[in-house]
Amino acid sequence: MQPFVKHTGLVAPLDRSNVDTDQIIPKQFLKRIERTGFGKYLFFDWRLKQDGTENPEFELNQPEFRGASVLLARRNFGCGSSREHAPWALADFGFRVLIAPSFADIFYNNCFKNGLLPIRLPEGAIDVLFRKASQFPGYTLTTDLESCKVIDQYGWSMEFPIEPFRRHCLLNGLDDIGLTLAHDDRIAEYEQTHSALP
Numbered sequence: 001m002q003p004f005v006k007h008t009g010l011v012a013p014l015d016r017s018n019v020d021t022d023q024i025i026p027k028q029f030l031k032r033i034e035r036t037g038f039g040k041y042l043f044f045d046w047r048l049k050q051d052g053t054e055n056p057e058f059e060l061n062q063p064e065f066r067g068a069s070v071l072l073a074r075r076n077f078g079c080g081s082s083r084e085h086a087p088w089a090l091a092d093f094g095f096r097v098l099i100a101p102s103f104a105d106i107f108y109n110n111c112f113k114n115g116l117l118p119i120r121l122p123e124g125a126i127d128v129l130f131r132k133a134s135q136f137p138g139y140t141l142t143t144d145l146e147s148c149k150v151i152d153q154y155g156w157s158m159e160f161p162i163e164p165f166r167r168h169c170l171l172n173g174l175d176d177i178g179l180t181l182a183h184d185d186r187i188a189e190y191e192q193t194h195s196a197l198p
Contacts, residue, residue: 001115003173007096008142009069013133014059019073020080021107025089035114038085039092070141072129073100077118078107087114097143099150101126112166113175117143119150119160128156145171 029041046058054061060068071090077100078086087110090098098111098118111118121129132152133139142151145167151157169175 004170012065012068017074021086024086038089042089075101079104082106
C-alpha cells in the first residue's frame with residue numbers, strides 16, 4: 001500500500017448526504033475480485049446516462065473537477081452494504097482524501113485498509129469548504145497526516161482527529177498484510193519452534 005504523508009489535490013464537491021455504497025459502486029460490478037479497474041464504474045448511475053454517455057449535470061463530470069483527488073461530501077457517506085469495492089472504486093478513480101461530517105463505520109474502516117484517508121470535520125467547516133470550492137475555481141486542499149491538518153491556499157486550516165494506529169498504518173503504507181509481514185521474523189521463529197515439537 002502506498003504510504004500517505006502529505007497530499008495536495010483538487011477538490012470535487014459532492015453536495016449529497018447519505019451516499020450509499022450501491023451508488024458508489026453498483027452491485028452489478030462486484031463480480032470481479034481484483035482491486036483495480038473499478039474506477040470506471042464509480043457513481044455509475046449518476047455519472048452516465050442510459051445510453052452510456054456522460055451525464056453533464058453530475059458534479060464529477062464538470063470540467064473544473066476533472067482530475068480531482070479530494071472528495072468533499074455531506075454526512076453519512078458510504079452507508080449501506082459493507083462492500084469493500086466502494087473504496088477500491090474511489091481509489092482507482094484517483095481519490096486519496098475523503099472529507100465529510102461523518103462516514104458509515106464499515107466504509108470508514110475499509111478506507112484505511114485501502115490507502116484512502118477519510119477525514120471527519122464539523123458540519124460548519126464542511127459548509128465553508130463547499131462555499132470555497134464553489135467560489136474559487138481550481139480549489140485545492142493540502143492534507144498533512146503528520147500534523148493532522150487540512151490547509152487551503154487562502155489561509156484556512158483545521159486539525160482533524162484520527163486514531164494513532166490508523167495514522168501509523170497510513171504513514172507507513174501498512175495494510176493488514178503489511179502489518180503481518182512486519183512480524184515476519186517472529187512468525188518464522190514460531191514456525192521453527194512449532195515444527196520442532198514432537
